Amino acid sequence: MTIQPFWVNVNEPTLRQGDYLPQCLVPVFGPNFDGDTDIQDVQVNEFDLIIVTQSCDLENKKARLVAMIPIYPISEFEKINPAFAKKGRWNDVLKGRVEGLHMLASPTNPANNREALVVDFREIYSLPYDYLVKHSTELGSRWRLRSPFLEHFSQTFARFFMRVGLPSTIPEFK
Template structure:
């Protein structure tokens, strides 16, 4: 396997496919709807590893105030929270792209070792202010950026997750 999945970068410039460690993510503690508009809600801030899904051209041209990101986990981390994935055989469908909400990427540290792969959860999308992310990126030192053609494959998988259409019926099978 080629080790060209990722490049190492530094600085505040952001691009689609950037892996950002230790991002502060607000989580609403009590998701019950408020009775009044001005009612305060308790928010917990957690640290997560995220990958940018916003298009690079939108980031470069200042077209977004908020950046779309998805959590990215090691296989072990994801399996800990999702019992179905504790069995290695269940990862094969993800690797093949058969699970629309998940996308597997090679590890930046050991791309040849599939047990070190990372999984992106497209079913959990969040956005954070671009000002926060650029400042945070500058403090990280080195970080990983997904490279072509793996970046385009990742972007296409993200798009496929959203463009799915369920039909109420279909054409009968040919016999």
């Protein structure tokens, strides 16, 4: 079976939904952040992120802040979440059975599932549009999700957020 490439390589300052931006600096507020007006230290972490803000909002400059989701190589995700190193766990994610996670093929070796990337919808960061344009320009060449993989990614993100938990349900038929 031939695996179609999920990604296209781009080198432009334009931001789009599905752009993979490595090494983004993200401020992370610790538990002692109290919102006081005094100067406070804020930790800054580096993450590889993928844009989830709609391309039309980015193109029309309707988003001052851009929504981003962490994206990890499987091996890195397993270090943070050792339970995923168990046999069969990635097949559950691949089939959409693990809430909040989505898999994308490797940009450089799509046929090797161990080089796939995992997106964690459970964490969302918002970064300034202007920072991301500058960062993407400094990166030069980067990866962007291709259609229909972009639409599938976007749909999975939307399904994660449109879930509704009910307090009860109709009893099962017996």
